Amino acid sequence: MISHVSNNYTALQMHLVTLMQQHRNREAKSTQEHEIQEVKSEVKKDEVVVPRQFMELVPHSGTAETDEMTHPSSEERTRSGSPPNNVEVASKDSIKGKNEISQFNQEERDGKRIDREESPESDGWGPNKAQKLNPAKPIEQSTEATMRKARVSVRARSEAPMISDGCQWRKYGQKMAKGNPCPRAYYRCTMAVGCPVRKQVQRCAEDRTILITTYEGNHNHPLPPAAMAMASTTSAAASMLLSGSMPSADGIMNPNLLARTILPSSSMATISASAPFPTVTLDLTQSPNPLKFQRPPPQFDGPFPGQPQNLASLSSPQLPQSFGQPPFNQSKFSGLQLSKDMGSSQLGHPQLQQPQLPTLADKVSAATAAITNDPSFTAALAAAITSIIGGAHPNSSSNTSNNDNK
Protein backbone atom coordinates (compact mmCIF):
# COMPACT_ATOMS: atom_id res chain seq x y z
CA MET A 1 0.00 0.00 0.00
CA ILE A 2 2.82 2.33 0.83
CA SER A 3 4.44 1.58 -2.48
CA HIS A 4 1.19 2.37 -4.18
CA VAL A 5 0.85 5.63 -2.35
CA SER A 6 4.43 6.45 -3.15
CA ASN A 7 3.76 5.72 -6.81
CA ASN A 8 0.79 7.99 -6.89
CA TYR A 9 2.65 10.65 -5.08
CA THR A 10 5.53 10.52 -7.50
CA ALA A 11 3.19 10.70 -10.45
CA LEU A 12 1.48 13.68 -8.88
CA GLN A 13 4.77 15.40 -8.41
CA MET A 14 5.72 14.84 -12.01
CA HIS A 15 2.43 16.22 -13.10
CA LEU A 16 2.88 19.24 -10.93
CA VAL A 17 6.30 19.97 -12.33
CA THR A 18 5.03 19.61 -15.85
CA LEU A 19 2.23 22.03 -15.13
CA MET A 20 4.59 24.46 -13.51
CA GLN A 21 6.93 24.37 -16.44
CA GLN A 22 4.09 24.90 -18.88
CA HIS A 23 2.79 27.73 -16.80
CA ARG A 24 6.21 29.26 -16.68
CA ASN A 25 6.69 29.07 -20.42
CA ARG A 26 3.32 30.60 -21.03
CA GLU A 27 4.08 33.38 -18.63
CA ALA A 28 7.40 34.06 -20.28
CA LYS A 29 5.71 34.44 -23.64
CA SER A 30 2.76 36.47 -22.54
CA THR A 31 4.71 38.81 -20.38
CA GLN A 32 6.72 40.05 -23.29
CA GLU A 33 3.94 42.54 -23.79
CA HIS A 34 3.71 43.33 -20.12
CA GLU A 35 5.79 45.46 -17.93
CA ILE A 36 9.27 44.31 -17.11
CA GLN A 37 8.58 44.36 -13.41
CA GLU A 38 5.80 41.92 -13.82
CA VAL A 39 8.12 39.53 -15.52
CA LYS A 40 10.59 39.86 -12.73
CA SER A 41 8.07 39.09 -10.09
CA GLU A 42 7.05 35.92 -11.87
CA VAL A 43 10.57 34.76 -12.24
CA LYS A 44 11.31 35.48 -8.65
CA LYS A 45 8.29 33.56 -7.59
CA ASP A 46 9.46 30.54 -9.48
CA GLU A 47 12.93 30.83 -8.19
CA VAL A 48 11.70 30.83 -4.68
CA VAL A 49 9.65 27.76 -5.16
CA VAL A 50 11.92 25.55 -7.17
CA PRO A 51 15.48 26.34 -8.06
CA ARG A 52 16.33 28.06 -4.86
CA GLN A 53 15.82 25.16 -2.58
CA PHE A 54 17.38 22.89 -5.12
CA MET A 55 20.40 25.05 -5.10
CA GLU A 56 20.63 24.99 -1.36
CA LEU A 57 20.19 21.35 -0.78
CA VAL A 58 22.20 19.76 -3.48
CA PRO A 59 25.62 21.09 -2.55
CA HIS A 60 25.13 19.69 0.92
CA SER A 61 25.29 16.16 -0.23
CA GLY A 62 28.22 13.87 0.16
CA THR A 63 29.89 15.22 -2.94
CA ALA A 64 30.31 18.60 -1.40
CA GLU A 65 31.93 17.04 1.58
CA THR A 66 34.15 14.99 -0.67
CA ASP A 67 35.33 18.14 -2.34
CA GLU A 68 36.34 19.42 1.00
CA MET A 69 38.38 16.35 1.55
CA THR A 70 40.31 16.75 -1.63
CA HIS A 71 40.62 20.50 -1.59
CA PRO A 72 40.48 21.37 2.02
CA SER A 73 42.02 24.75 2.39
CA SER A 74 41.37 26.98 -0.58
CA GLU A 75 37.96 25.67 -1.54
CA GLU A 76 36.82 25.91 1.98
CA ARG A 77 37.54 29.55 2.23
CA THR A 78 36.05 30.57 -1.07
CA ARG A 79 32.75 28.87 -0.72
CA SER A 80 32.99 28.47 3.03
CA GLY A 81 32.83 24.73 2.80
CA SER A 82 30.23 24.11 5.41
CA PRO A 83 26.82 23.45 3.95
CA PRO A 84 24.66 25.02 6.63
CA ASN A 85 26.36 28.26 5.91
CA ASN A 86 24.31 28.36 2.80
CA VAL A 87 21.37 27.54 4.90
CA GLU A 88 22.06 30.55 6.94
CA VAL A 89 21.55 32.63 3.88
CA ALA A 90 18.18 31.09 3.40
CA SER A 91 17.07 31.49 6.96
CA LYS A 92 18.35 34.99 7.02
CA ASP A 93 16.04 35.81 4.22
CA SER A 94 13.30 33.95 5.90
CA ILE A 95 13.58 36.18 8.89
CA LYS A 96 13.55 39.21 6.74
CA GLY A 97 10.42 37.80 5.26
CA LYS A 98 11.23 38.64 1.68
CA ASN A 99 11.13 36.42 -1.32
CA GLU A 100 13.25 38.68 -3.38
CA ILE A 101 16.32 36.55 -3.35
CA SER A 102 18.14 35.81 -6.55
CA GLN A 103 21.14 33.66 -7.02
CA PHE A 104 23.27 36.72 -7.43
CA ASN A 105 22.09 38.16 -4.16
CA GLN A 106 22.65 34.92 -2.44
CA GLU A 107 26.25 34.77 -3.56
CA GLU A 108 26.75 38.29 -2.43
CA ARG A 109 25.39 37.65 1.02
CA ASP A 110 27.37 34.49 1.26
CA GLY A 111 30.47 36.51 0.87
CA LYS A 112 29.46 38.84 3.64
CA ARG A 113 28.67 35.95 5.88
CA ILE A 114 32.08 34.43 5.43
CA ASP A 115 33.66 37.58 6.65
CA ARG A 116 31.39 37.68 9.62
CA GLU A 117 31.91 34.11 10.60
CA GLU A 118 35.63 34.02 10.19
CA SER A 119 36.35 36.42 12.96
CA PRO A 120 34.45 34.77 15.78
CA GLU A 121 35.94 31.45 14.84
CA SER A 122 39.45 32.69 15.00
CA ASP A 123 38.58 34.30 18.25
CA GLY A 124 37.24 31.14 19.77
CA TRP A 125 33.89 29.46 19.71
CA GLY A 126 31.97 31.61 22.05
CA PRO A 127 28.73 32.91 20.67
CA ASN A 128 28.90 35.44 23.40
CA LYS A 129 32.08 36.79 21.96
CA ALA A 130 30.57 36.86 18.52
CA GLN A 131 27.67 38.84 19.80
CA LYS A 132 29.95 41.27 21.53
CA LEU A 133 31.98 41.71 18.39
CA ASN A 134 29.03 42.64 16.23
CA PRO A 135 26.52 44.43 18.34
CA ALA A 136 25.13 46.35 15.40
CA LYS A 137 23.51 43.47 13.49
CA PRO A 138 20.96 41.91 15.76
CA ILE A 139 18.85 40.34 13.07
CA GLU A 140 21.67 38.73 11.22
CA GLN A 141 23.20 37.56 14.43
CA SER A 142 20.13 35.87 15.63
CA THR A 143 19.85 34.17 12.30
CA GLU A 144 23.43 33.10 12.47
CA ALA A 145 22.82 31.72 15.90
CA THR A 146 19.84 29.83 14.63
CA MET A 147 21.93 28.36 11.88
CA ARG A 148 24.63 27.31 14.26
CA LYS A 149 22.07 25.82 16.57
CA ALA A 150 20.73 23.38 14.05
CA ARG A 151 21.55 20.04 15.57
CA VAL A 152 21.67 16.39 14.89
CA SER A 153 20.94 14.13 17.80
CA VAL A 154 21.77 10.45 17.77
CA ARG A 155 20.22 8.02 20.19
CA ALA A 156 22.00 4.71 20.47
CA ARG A 157 22.44 2.00 23.03
CA SER A 158 25.96 2.02 24.33
CA GLU A 159 27.69 1.15 27.53
CA ALA A 160 30.65 3.27 26.57
CA PRO A 161 30.67 6.85 27.81
CA MET A 162 30.92 8.13 24.27
CA ILE A 163 30.21 6.87 20.77
CA SER A 164 33.23 6.64 18.53
CA ASP A 165 32.51 8.78 15.50
CA GLY A 166 35.92 9.23 13.96
CA CYS A 167 36.60 12.67 15.33
CA GLN A 168 38.81 13.80 18.17
CA TRP A 169 36.99 15.51 20.97
CA ARG A 170 38.03 17.37 24.02
CA LYS A 171 35.77 17.70 26.99
CA TYR A 172 35.30 21.25 28.11
CA GLY A 173 32.43 21.05 30.52
CA GLN A 174 29.92 18.97 32.33
CA LYS A 175 26.62 19.97 33.82
CA MET A 176 23.72 18.41 35.55
CA ALA A 177 20.76 18.94 33.29
CA LYS A 178 17.39 19.46 34.82
CA GLY A 179 15.21 16.40 34.86
CA ASN A 180 18.04 14.00 34.28
CA PRO A 181 20.15 12.41 37.02
CA CYS A 182 22.92 11.80 34.51
CA PRO A 183 25.30 14.65 33.80
CA ARG A 184 25.59 16.15 30.37
CA ALA A 185 29.09 16.36 28.97
CA TYR A 186 30.24 18.99 26.50
CA TYR A 187 32.89 18.26 23.91
CA ARG A 188 34.48 20.24 21.14
CA CYS A 189 36.30 18.99 18.12
CA THR A 190 40.06 19.15 18.42
CA MET A 191 41.01 17.90 14.98
CA ALA A 192 41.76 21.44 13.90
CA VAL A 193 42.36 24.69 15.69
CA GLY A 194 39.20 26.69 15.82
CA CYS A 195 36.87 23.98 14.62
CA PRO A 196 33.45 25.17 15.76
CA VAL A 197 31.86 21.74 16.06
CA ARG A 198 30.62 20.76 19.46
CA LYS A 199 28.74 17.86 20.80
CA GLN A 200 26.84 17.00 23.92
CA VAL A 201 26.71 13.54 25.36
CA GLN A 202 24.09 12.51 27.84
CA ARG A 203 22.43 9.34 28.95
CA CYS A 204 18.70 9.06 28.61
CA ALA A 205 16.92 9.58 31.89
CA GLU A 206 14.37 6.86 31.19
CA ASP A 207 16.80 4.28 29.88
CA ARG A 208 20.37 4.81 30.91
CA THR A 209 21.67 2.36 28.38
CA ILE A 210 20.74 4.87 25.73
CA LEU A 211 23.36 7.41 24.90
CA ILE A 212 22.17 10.65 23.37
CA THR A 213 24.83 12.44 21.36
CA THR A 214 23.98 15.82 19.92
CA TYR A 215 26.15 17.37 17.24
CA GLU A 216 26.22 21.04 16.42
CA GLY A 217 28.13 23.00 13.82
CA ASN A 218 30.29 22.13 10.87
CA HIS A 219 33.88 21.09 10.73
CA ASN A 220 36.34 23.50 9.17
CA HIS A 221 38.84 20.82 8.28
CA PRO A 222 39.07 17.56 6.36
CA LEU A 223 37.54 14.59 8.07
CA PRO A 224 38.30 10.91 8.14
CA PRO A 225 35.68 8.83 6.32
CA ALA A 226 33.95 7.70 9.47
CA ALA A 227 33.65 11.22 10.75
CA MET A 228 32.57 12.53 7.39
CA ALA A 229 29.39 10.58 7.50
CA MET A 230 28.30 12.24 10.68
CA ALA A 231 29.41 15.63 9.51
CA SER A 232 27.45 15.36 6.32
CA THR A 233 24.44 14.39 8.34
CA THR A 234 24.76 17.47 10.45
CA SER A 235 25.06 19.59 7.39
CA ALA A 236 22.21 18.01 5.55
CA ALA A 237 20.01 18.06 8.59
CA ALA A 238 20.65 21.69 9.25
CA SER A 239 20.10 22.39 5.62
CA MET A 240 16.84 20.54 5.60
CA LEU A 241 15.53 22.20 8.71
CA LEU A 242 16.48 25.72 7.95
CA SER A 243 15.65 25.77 4.30
CA GLY A 244 12.26 24.54 5.33
CA SER A 245 11.77 27.45 7.63
CA MET A 246 11.83 30.02 4.92
CA PRO A 247 8.58 31.61 4.03
CA SER A 248 6.97 31.67 0.66
CA ALA A 249 3.56 32.08 -0.77
CA ASP A 250 3.36 28.37 -1.35
CA GLY A 251 4.69 27.33 2.00
CA ILE A 252 7.61 25.38 0.68
CA MET A 253 8.22 23.15 3.60
CA ASN A 254 7.45 23.12 7.24
CA PRO A 255 9.64 21.15 9.62
CA ASN A 256 6.67 20.10 11.65
CA LEU A 257 5.03 18.74 8.59
CA LEU A 258 8.23 17.01 7.71
CA ALA A 259 8.48 15.50 11.13
CA ARG A 260 5.00 14.15 10.79
CA THR A 261 5.93 12.86 7.44
CA ILE A 262 8.97 10.94 8.51
CA LEU A 263 8.06 9.87 11.97
CA PRO A 264 5.09 7.63 11.43
CA SER A 265 6.68 5.57 8.73
CA SER A 266 10.22 5.01 9.83
CA SER A 267 10.26 5.79 13.54
CA MET A 268 13.98 6.18 13.06
CA ALA A 269 14.49 9.72 11.98
CA THR A 270 12.51 12.54 13.45
CA ILE A 271 12.80 16.23 12.98
CA SER A 272 11.76 18.67 15.59
CA ALA A 273 11.44 22.35 15.06
CA SER A 274 9.57 22.93 18.27
CA ALA A 275 12.63 22.40 20.40
CA PRO A 276 14.69 25.44 21.33
CA PHE A 277 16.85 24.58 18.35
CA PRO A 278 15.82 22.68 15.27
CA THR A 279 17.00 19.16 15.81
CA VAL A 280 17.15 16.02 13.77
CA THR A 281 17.04 12.89 15.88
CA LEU A 282 18.36 9.60 14.66
CA ASP A 283 16.93 6.95 16.87
CA LEU A 284 19.00 3.79 16.68
CA THR A 285 17.52 2.28 19.79
CA GLN A 286 14.43 0.82 18.20
CA SER A 287 13.82 -2.70 19.38
CA PRO A 288 12.23 -5.18 17.00
CA ASN A 289 8.54 -4.48 16.89
CA PRO A 290 6.72 -5.84 13.86
CA LEU A 291 3.47 -4.44 15.15
CA LYS A 292 4.63 -1.05 14.13
CA PHE A 293 3.94 -1.96 10.57
CA GLN A 294 0.33 -2.50 11.45
CA ARG A 295 0.03 1.20 11.90
CA PRO A 296 -1.95 3.11 9.34
CA PRO A 297 0.01 4.98 6.70
CA PRO A 298 1.04 8.54 7.42
CA GLN A 299 -1.82 10.95 7.57
CA PHE A 300 -1.14 14.54 6.88
CA ASP A 301 -3.48 15.81 9.49
CA GLY A 302 -0.90 17.90 11.20
CA PRO A 303 -0.82 21.55 11.95
CA PHE A 304 -1.52 22.28 8.29
CA PRO A 305 -4.48 20.12 7.47
CA GLY A 306 -5.60 22.09 4.49
CA GLN A 307 -2.25 22.19 2.75
CA PRO A 308 -1.26 18.83 1.48
CA GLN A 309 0.32 20.61 -1.42
CA ASN A 310 3.09 21.65 0.90
CA LEU A 311 4.51 18.24 0.62
CA ALA A 312 4.59 18.40 -3.10
CA SER A 313 6.18 21.77 -3.18
CA LEU A 314 8.77 20.74 -0.69
CA SER A 315 9.86 17.86 -2.80
CA SER A 316 9.57 19.39 -6.19
CA PRO A 317 13.01 20.97 -6.19
CA GLN A 318 14.55 17.55 -6.05
CA LEU A 319 12.39 16.06 -8.70
CA PRO A 320 14.98 16.00 -11.45
CA GLN A 321 17.08 13.77 -9.27
CA SER A 322 14.55 11.63 -7.59
CA PHE A 323 12.72 10.98 -10.79
CA GLY A 324 15.79 9.30 -12.10
CA GLN A 325 15.43 6.54 -9.59
CA PRO A 326 11.88 5.77 -8.64
CA PRO A 327 12.47 2.02 -8.69
CA PHE A 328 15.26 2.58 -6.24
CA ASN A 329 12.96 4.26 -3.78
CA GLN A 330 10.19 1.83 -4.06
CA SER A 331 12.15 -1.35 -3.91
CA LYS A 332 14.25 -0.26 -1.01
CA PHE A 333 11.30 1.14 0.75
CA SER A 334 9.60 -2.18 0.72
CA GLY A 335 12.84 -3.72 1.84
CA LEU A 336 12.60 -1.62 4.92
CA GLN A 337 9.26 -3.02 5.78
CA LEU A 338 10.37 -6.55 5.39
CA SER A 339 13.43 -6.41 7.53
CA LYS A 340 13.22 -3.52 9.83
CA ASP A 341 13.40 -5.80 12.81
CA MET A 342 16.98 -6.48 11.86
CA GLY A 343 17.89 -3.07 13.11
CA SER A 344 19.19 -4.11 16.48
CA SER A 345 20.90 -7.22 15.26
CA GLN A 346 22.80 -5.21 12.75
CA LEU A 347 24.14 -3.10 15.49
CA GLY A 348 26.13 -6.05 16.62
CA HIS A 349 27.10 -7.54 13.27
CA PRO A 350 27.21 -4.94 10.60
CA GLN A 351 29.68 -6.77 8.43
CA LEU A 352 27.55 -9.87 8.19
CA GLN A 353 24.54 -8.13 6.76
CA GLN A 354 25.97 -6.12 3.98
CA PRO A 355 26.64 -8.65 1.23
CA GLN A 356 23.14 -10.12 1.06
CA LEU A 357 20.66 -7.73 2.53
CA PRO A 358 20.15 -4.03 2.39
CA THR A 359 21.93 -2.28 5.21
CA LEU A 360 20.05 -0.46 7.86
CA ALA A 361 21.33 2.71 6.33
CA ASP A 362 19.91 1.66 2.99
CA LYS A 363 16.58 1.12 4.54
CA VAL A 364 16.47 4.42 6.31
CA SER A 365 17.67 6.11 3.20
CA ALA A 366 14.99 4.48 1.15
CA ALA A 367 12.30 5.25 3.66
CA THR A 368 13.13 8.89 3.93
CA ALA A 369 13.80 9.21 0.24
CA ALA A 370 10.45 7.78 -0.58
CA ILE A 371 8.82 10.37 1.57
CA THR A 372 10.99 13.41 1.26
CA ASN A 373 12.59 12.94 -2.13
CA ASP A 374 15.61 14.71 -0.72
CA PRO A 375 18.67 12.75 -1.80
CA SER A 376 21.19 14.76 0.14
CA PHE A 377 19.38 14.41 3.39
CA THR A 378 18.60 10.76 3.08
CA ALA A 379 22.08 9.87 1.94
CA ALA A 380 23.51 11.71 4.86
CA LEU A 381 21.17 9.98 7.26
CA ALA A 382 22.18 6.64 5.90
CA ALA A 383 25.84 7.50 6.05
CA ALA A 384 25.53 8.59 9.63
CA ILE A 385 23.85 5.42 10.68
CA THR A 386 26.36 3.34 8.86
CA SER A 387 29.07 5.30 10.51
CA ILE A 388 27.72 4.60 13.93
CA ILE A 389 26.87 1.01 13.38
CA GLY A 390 30.12 0.26 11.70
CA GLY A 391 32.20 2.57 13.84
CA ALA A 392 35.10 0.15 13.68
CA HIS A 393 34.79 -0.13 9.91
CA PRO A 394 35.38 3.25 8.41
CA ASN A 395 35.86 1.80 4.96
CA SER A 396 32.52 0.15 4.84
CA SER A 397 31.08 3.33 6.15
CA SER A 398 32.35 5.45 3.34
CA ASN A 399 31.48 2.83 0.78
CA THR A 400 27.95 2.62 1.92
CA SER A 401 27.73 6.34 1.89
CA ASN A 402 28.96 6.52 -1.64
CA ASN A 403 26.58 3.85 -2.75
CA ASP A 404 23.71 5.70 -1.26
CA ASN A 405 24.72 8.80 -3.08
CA LYS A 406 24.70 6.91 -6.26
Add this chain to the structure above:
DNA sequence: CGCATTTGACCCGCGC
Protein backbone atom coordinates in the same frame (compact mmCIF):
# COMPACT_ATOMS: atom_id res chain seq x y z
C1' DC B 1 56.15 18.29 32.00
C1' DG B 2 52.49 18.49 28.88
C1' DC B 3 48.03 17.44 27.98
C1' DA B 4 43.28 16.17 29.15
C1' DT B 5 39.75 16.27 32.48
C1' DT B 6 37.25 18.16 36.34
C1' DT B 7 34.52 21.48 38.43
C1' DG B 8 33.02 25.79 40.36
C1' DA B 9 32.31 30.36 38.56
C1' DC B 10 30.52 33.09 35.22
C1' DC B 11 27.61 34.75 31.31
C1' DC B 12 23.45 35.00 28.92
C1' DG B 13 18.71 34.26 27.56
C1' DC B 14 14.24 33.54 29.10
C1' DG B 15 10.15 33.44 31.92
C1' DC B 16 7.80 35.28 35.79
Add this chain to the structure above:
DNA sequence: GCGCGGGTCAAATGCG
Protein backbone atom coordinates in the same frame (compact mmCIF):
# COMPACT_ATOMS: atom_id res chain seq x y z
C1' DG C 1 14.59 42.93 38.49
C1' DC C 2 15.20 38.33 39.85
C1' DG C 3 15.82 33.49 39.61
C1' DC C 4 16.62 29.55 36.85
C1' DG C 5 18.78 26.71 33.51
C1' DG C 6 21.90 25.97 29.65
C1' DG C 7 26.31 26.67 28.02
C1' DT C 8 31.18 28.09 28.45
C1' DC C 9 35.44 29.44 30.73
C1' DA C 10 39.49 28.65 33.14
C1' DA C 11 42.04 27.38 37.28
C1' DA C 12 42.87 23.21 39.64
C1' DT C 13 43.71 18.55 39.37
C1' DG C 14 44.89 14.06 37.44
C1' DC C 15 47.44 11.14 34.47
C1' DG C 16 50.91 9.14 31.40
